[in-house]
Amino acid sequence: EQAVEVVRADPAVANVSAFTGGGRGGGANNASFFVILKPLSERKATADQVIGRLRGKLGRIEGVSLFLVAAQDLRIGGLRSSSQYQFTLTADSLRVLREWEPKVRFAMRDLPQLVDVSTDQEDRASQTLLVYDRDTLARLGITPGGVNQVLNDAFAQRQISTLYEPLNQYKVVLEVDPARAQDISALDAVRVAGADGQLVPLDSFARVTQGTMPLSISHLGGKVSTTISFGTAEGVTLAQGMEAIRAAMRDIGVPASVNAGFQGSARAFQQSLSNQPLLVLGAIIAVYLVLGILYESLIHPLTILSTLPSAAIGALLALLGTGHALDMIAVIGIILLIGIVKKNAIMMIDFALDAERNRGLAPHEAIREACLMRLRPILMTTLAAMVGALPLAIGFGEGSELRQPLGIAVVGGLVVSQLLTLYTTPVTYLYLER
Secondary structure (H helix, E strand, O other), rough: HHHHHHHHHHHEEEEEEEEEHHHHHHHEEEEEEEEEEOOHHHHOHHHHHHHOOOHHHHOOOOOOOOOOOOOOOOOOOOOOOOOOEEEEEEOHHHHHHHHHHHHHHHHHOOOEEEEEEEOOOOOOOEEEEEOHHHHHHHHHHHOOOHHHHHHHHHHHEEEEEEEEEEEEEEEEEEOOOHHHHOOOHHHHHOEEEOOOOOOOEEOEEEEEEEEEEEEOOOEEEEEEEEEEEEEEEEOHHHHHOOOOHHHHHHHHHHOEEOOOOOHHHHHHHHHHHHHHHHEEEEEEHHHHHHHHHHHHHOOOOHHHHHHHHHHHHHHHHHHHHHHOOOHHHHHHHHHHHHHHHHHHHHHHHHHHHHHHOEEEEEEHHHHHHHHHHHHHHHHHHHHHHHHHHHHHHHHOOOOOHHHHHHHHHHHHHHHHHHHHHHHHHHHHHHHHOO
């Protein structure tokens, strides 16, 4: 209730709904909040800025651990967690995993690049262990399997009969009173028959120890696992956060028996960094081959491809100037730019080659006439693409913060490429013609 009041008092919050237990929250010791923000024109703060403001206020509530994350329109796989990104530890032994998971988690919490570090491992479940004295069991003529069967009969459900009627049948199930099944003192009444038929108390050959254990044991790839979720601090990119985690793992000396890896969006980002250069190279080669076949030339596809760097530079400068990171959405915008900018160069080169081959014009005259004749359609298509991307770049509508980098990358790339390609494309064309 205190947390709800703190959230509701924030001027950027329109509505708050909360519930305890069930759903994503899990057990009764968990609660979930769904916060609806006011329109961006009324609150003058992004969702991440509101989260940062609430995180400081909610952190003052004692006995409560809170994790805040903006709802994502685009979420890539991953495990269910309290924060946006996941880092998973796996091991062959649960004991080793329980030993190193807190060390890794505390090391991540000490990193200034990360916020909302939490784990899905809850070790506060009560556990009762029976430790058999096997020498005593052998002397009494009792087997561990026999003891287990007695305990199963005493505390588990057991079908003892079936009642048959003309139209139905009913199974008769015997079980201990559920109230006594949860009471550890009920073990004092358990007796096991020895080899001589005498009933032997359980405490004659076994001792009871109590402790804690995980509420649940997760597995990944056939190994026990635990997932540490985290978010990045304001102004910190995912790449910087991932590098800080790797450095922390090296500093604390995590053994080789504990494997670590990112999941969900963090894993997709990591894979995109490793695969993206090959994908871009493959796309450029494919475009080069298609254009080479189309124009029956090995050099003029390079003229068209020479327009791509200016678009990428413009997109990066626009993202840098507006303070946005090069995230997955921005990369999609840059990919869109490749098609738009390449089309402008194709319109000029196609006209120039046709004039040079069919009308016998010199390269200088052919590219000059191409620039004059194709200027209008190039400007119109570029302006149409820019106007279409402006609502994304400005940030209209609910959840526009997620899509804003795409619009900014497209608009910035188009502006710079439009200013440069009208000059660089003819120069590159004439240079390669020589």
